Amino acid sequence: MARLFGTDGVRGLANRDITVDSALKLAQAAAIVLGEESRSRGQKPIAVIGRDPRISGEFLAAAIASGLASSGVDVFDAGVLPTPATAFLTEDLDADFGVMISASHNPAPDNGIKFFSRGGHKLPDEIEDQIEAALKKKPLAPVGAEIGHVQRFADAEDRYLVHLLGTLPNTLRGIKVVLDCANGAASAVSPEAFKDGGAEVIVIGNDPDGHNINLGCGSTHLSSLQAAVLEHKADIGIAHDGDADRTLAVDHLGQVVDGDQIMAILAVAAKDRGELARNTLVATVMSNLGLRLAMKQAGIELIETKVGDRYVLEQIREGGYTLGGEQSGHLIFSRFATTGDGILTGLQLVAQMAATGKSLNELASVMSVYPQVLINVPGVDRGGVDKNSELQKVVQEAQKELGDNGRVLLRASGTEPLVRVMVEAMDAGTAKSWAERIARVVERELKLS
Numbered sequence: 224m225a226r227l228f229g230t231d232g233v234r235g236l237a238n239r240d241i242t243v244d245s246a247l248k249l250a251q252a253a254a255i256v257l258g259e260e261s262r263s264r265g266q267k268p269i270a271v272i273g274r275d276p277r278i279s280g281e282f283l284a285a286a287i288a289s290g291l292a293s294s295g296v297d298v299f300d301a302g303v304l305p306t307p308a309t310a311f312l313t314e315d316l317d318a319d320f321g322v323m324i325s326a327s328h329n330p331a332p333d334n335g336i337k338f339f340s341r342g343g344h345k346l347p348d349e350i351e352d353q354i355e356a357a358l359k360k361k362p363l364a365p366v367g368a369e370i371g372h373v374q375r376f377a378d379a380e381d382r383y384l385v386h387l388l389g390t391l392p393n394t395l396r397g398i399k400v401v402l403d404c405a406n407g408a409a410s411a412v413s414p415e416a417f418k419d420g421g422a423e424v425i426v427i428g429n430d431p432d433g434h435n436i437n438l439g440c441g442s443t444h445l446s447s448l449q450a451a452v453l454e455h456k457a458d459i460g461i462a463h464d465g466d467a468d469r470t471l472a473v474d475h476l477g478q479v480v481d482g483d484q485i486m487a488i489l490a491v492a493a494k495d496r497g498e499l500a501r502n503t504l505v506a507t508v509m510s511n512l513g514l515r516l517a518m519k520q521a522g523i524e525l526i527e528t529k530v531g532d533r534y535v536l537e538q539i540r541e542g543g544y545t546l547g548g549e550q551s552g553h554l555i556f557s558r559f560a561t562t563g564d565g566i567l568t569g570l571q572l573v574a575q576m577a578a579t580g581k582s583l584n585e586l587a588s589v590m591s592v593y594p595q596v597l598i599n600v601p602g603v604d605r606g607g608v609d610k611n612s613e614l615q616k617v618v619q620e621a622q623k624e625l626g627d628n629g630r631v632l633l634r635a636s637g638t639e640p641l642v643r644v645m646v647e648a649m650d651a652g653t654a655k656s657w658a659e660r661i662a663r664v665v666e667r668e669l670k671l672s
Contacts, residue, residue, distance in 0.1 A: 227358075228351040230531050232337025234326055237279030241334055243286045250290025250322070252357035253338055256350065257320040258296055260341070267371060271316060273301045273309030273379075274324035275408040275466045278433030279334045283324050287336070291322075292371035294363040301379035303431075305408040305467035306337075307564035308383040314343035314561060315382055325408065325466040328443050331434050343561040344540075345533055380412055387416045387566055390559045392496075393578050395422035400573060401460040401473075403448040404429040405441025409467035413566045417461075422573060425455050437464065442471045442552055442565075449477040459576065459583050461569040468532075469552035470565035472572060474583040482552040483514040485572055487590040489554070490546055491521050492575050498545065498558070499523065505538045505547030505555075507531070512630055512647040517590035530634070532563050593629070594651035596658040598644045603669035605635030605642055611668045614661075621646065621657045629654070631661065640671060 227233055233249065235241050258268030270291050274280035280303075288298045296319075301312055306323045313321030321339035329335075338346050338354070346354075400422045404410040410429040417424045427447060428440035440447055442462040452460040452473050460473035472480040486504060493499035503524045506514060510527070518525045526542070528534040532553040539547050539557050548554035553563035560567055576583060608614070614633075621631050629648035636643065644662045648654040
């Protein structure tokens with residue numbers, strides 16, 4: 224049977240894959256596992272619930288609150304807030320766990336449920352497996368005074384906003400920012416954070432109606448933000464995704480600045496301030512070669528993880544590092560947050576512009592972006608990637624020709640018979656040529672019968 228939890232919680236089509244019944248039962252199972260510590264001390268567990276503004280989040284939040292309260296958990300309902308806000312509030316309230324209802328950058332019909340442990344950290348696989356196993360157990364059913372309360376977390380947004388502003392090293396005055404809130408969870412708090420930080424703010428994508436989250440806006444659709452930056456002659460554009468755990472940027476020329484470039488800017492700045500733990504940045508294997516070369520030139524060690532912000536988080540926690548992230552714009556600042564935070568990332572980036580007096584375009588020049596070509600090859604034996612001699616031969620040939628100015632990465636999908644071929648080179652033509660050639664070998668040599 225397939226595992227219930229994916230790479231980032233439980234996700235699917237709302238009212239089909241994720242229903243009132245399944246959400247309630249999942250909450251009851253989570254109460255058994257994540258509330259055990261407090262119950263063992265004779266105390267009621269406490270949980271924080273947050274959600275993005277998609278319409279299905281309303282009934283799912285009610286179902287989860289019901290499941291938790293009926294299991295003896297006191298619930299603080301924070302309403303519509305970003306995913307990182309729910310993580311922060313879980314820590315700030317010293318709650319036993321947090322629940323975020325969101326499908327992130329997915330379209331409105333989808334939704335998802337993810338949990339944070341005490342302290343606001345994502346759950347390790349073994350705890351998720353315990354929750355899945357607890358679905359087969361009889362739910363907790365306290366009575367009388369032992370039933371949980373459900374109450375509105377009235378100052379949730381204010382607490383998060385004060386936290387965000389407290390991370391700023393300097394004012395944002397003098398910077399004109401266009402924010403694209405993806406009609407999502409950041410629509411209220413992000414504009415307020417940038418305005419209170421001192422920036423001049425123009426906002427788009429901040430009119431959520433339950434159906435328009437991520438619809439032609441936000442970090443997955445940057446064209447509207449690019450146009451707005453040029454129209455308003457802004458210094459920078461900031462784009463969040465639906466639950467605001469990631470950020471991409473646009474410079475004053477309308478050019479996209481991705482997560483790798485943002486990491487490069489902020490890693491060098493942190494090193495110069497003596498705030499980059501062990502002079503180390505954590506990124507995934509899919510980060511651009513230009514990031515690796517830029518960090519080497521800056522005297523910063525780069526540690527690579529598997530793809531997924533959870534693996535970046537694990538490495539940061541294990542090594543005691545302070546900064547890491549993904550090309551998609553998930554950045555983790557462990558001094559301030561326990562998970563990726565798009566608003567925090569945007570604030571830190573704009574603060575660096577204000578502090579240096581440099582444009583985003585100038586700051587981004589610390590890193591050259593190498594052309595990157597990715598080809599997915601379906602219907603192949605993903606287990607043969609490291610074993611097939613013909614495939615290894617062509618990869619070695621490519622890597623020898625590319626030398627230090629390019630690289631080849633083969634990744635087998637973890638869930639389907641598919642191999643990803645990624646090639647980086649100094650020019651797009653070379654990258655495309657090698658990627659296509661290697662993909663043909665993958666298809667020929669690893670084809671399933």
